[in-house]
Amino acid sequence: MPRIALVTCRPGPDVSTDRDLPVLAGAFEAAGAEARVVEWDDPDADWAGFDLAVIRSTWDYSWRVDAFLEWAERCGALTRLANPPEVVRWNTDKRYLGQLAAAGVPTVPTRYVAPGEPAGDLPDGHGYVVKPASGAGARLAARHRPGEHGAALAQLARMHAKGLTAMVQPYLGGIDVTGERALQFFGGRLLHASRKDAVLTPGTPFDERKVAHPGLRPWTPTPAERDTAEKALAAVPGAPELLYARVDLVDGADGEPVVMELELVEPNLFLHLHPDSLPRLVEDTLAAAKA
Numbered sequence: 001m002p003r004i005a006l007v008t009c010r011p012g013p014d015v016s017t018d019r020d021l022p023v024l025a026g027a028f029e030a031a032g033a034e035a036r037v038v039e040w041d042d043p044d045a046d047w048a049g050f051d052l053a054v055i056r057s058t059w060d061y062s063w064r065v066d067a068f069l070e071w072a073e074r075c076g077a078l079t080r081l082a083n084p085p086e087v088v089r090w091n092t093d094k095r096y097l098g099q100l101a102a103a104g105v106p107t108v109p110t111r112y113v114a115p116g117e118p119a120g121d122l123p124d125g126h127g128y129v130v131k132p133a134s135g136a137g138a139r140l141a142a143r144h145r146p147g148e149h150g151a152a153l154a155q156l157a158r159m160h161a162k163g164l165t166a167m168v169q170p171y172l173g174g175i176d177v178t179g180e181r182a183l184q185f186f187g188g189r190l191l192h193a194s195r196k197d198a199v200l201t202p203g204t205p206f207d208e209r210k211v212a213h214p215g216l217r218p219w220t221p222t223p224a225e226r227d228t229a230e231k232a233l234a235a236v237p238g239a240p241e242l243l244y245a246r247v248d249l250v251d252g253a254d255g256e257p258v259v260m261e262l263e264l265v266e267p268n269l270f271l272h273l274h275p276d277s278l279p280r281l282v283e284d285t286l287a288a289a290k291a
C-alpha cells in the first residue's frame, strides 16, 4: 500500500485554500493508497515514512524561498519528491524564461534588473509590466503606461530592497482578447487546460492584492499551444523527471502563443473544472510512488 504525502502549507490570511486536496486524498484512499496531507514546514513530518511526497499547494513559499528550497533538498533526500528538488530550485527563479528563449522556445520578451543594477531604459513606445523574478499570485506585479516611469522606478526600488530581481516585459495586449491559457501536464502527457482573463488592469498598484484567476474556465488547447508547451517542457533541465507541469501561455505580438510562465513547483490543478482528470492523475501518481 503506497504511502503518499500531499504537501501543502499552513492556512493563513494570505494563502488561498487548496480545494483539490480533499478530493485528491479521497481518490488516493479509494485507489488503495494511504494519503496524508502534510504541511511542508511541519517540524514533526516524517518524510522518510512516505514512498512519495507530491508538492501540491505550498502557496506561501515565495515569501520564504530559501527555507523552502532547503526543505525540498532535505525532503528529496528522505523520500521521492515530485517534482525533484533540482527542478523545484530551477523553477523558483524566473530567469529560466531567458534560458527557454535561448533554447528557441517562444517566450515573453524579458529584461532582468537585479538589485544594484540600474533600471536602464524603461519602455516609452508601449505599455509594460514590471514584476519579480520570484513570486506568485501576481504579487508585486504591475502594468505601466508607455513613458510612465515614476511608479515603475518606485516598484523596482521596492523589489530591490527585498532582494528581488525584477523583470521588465512588454504588456502583451493579446491577453485582453484571448486571455491566458494554462496547459496542465501529468506523467508527461497533457491532462487538461484552463483559460483565464487578464489579471493586470491598467492602474493597478503593484502593492495591491490581485485576483489570481479571473474568469477561469476549461479550455481546449490549439495545436500551436500544445506545440509551444511541449517545446518548453522539453527544454527543462531534468524534463524526464517531471511528474507534473503547467505551462502558461499568452498570445504574442504576432498572435502566436508564447510562454508566460512554467509552473513546476505547486501548480493549482483546478480540478473542480476538470473532474474527469482525477483517475489519470491518481494512476500516474501511484505509478511514480511505486517506481
Ligand SMILES: Nc1ncnc2c1ncn2[C@@H]1O[C@H](COP(=O)(O)OP(=O)(O)OP(=O)(O)O)[C@@H](O)[C@H]1O
Pocket: 108, 129, 131, 135, 136, 137, 138, 139, 141, 169, 170, 171, 172, 173, 175, 180, 197, 198, 199, 200, 212, 248, 260, 261
Ligand atoms: N507581460 C505581460 N503582459 C500581459 N500580462 C501580464 C504580463 N506579465 C504578467 N501579466 C499578468 O500578470 C499575471 C501574473 O504574472 P505571472 O504569471 O508572470 O506572475 P505570478 O506571480 O507567477 O502569477 P501566478 O502565480 O498567479 O501565475 C499574469 O497571469 C497576467 O495576467
Ligand SMILES: [Mg+2]
Pocket: 248, 261
Ligand atoms: Mg502566472
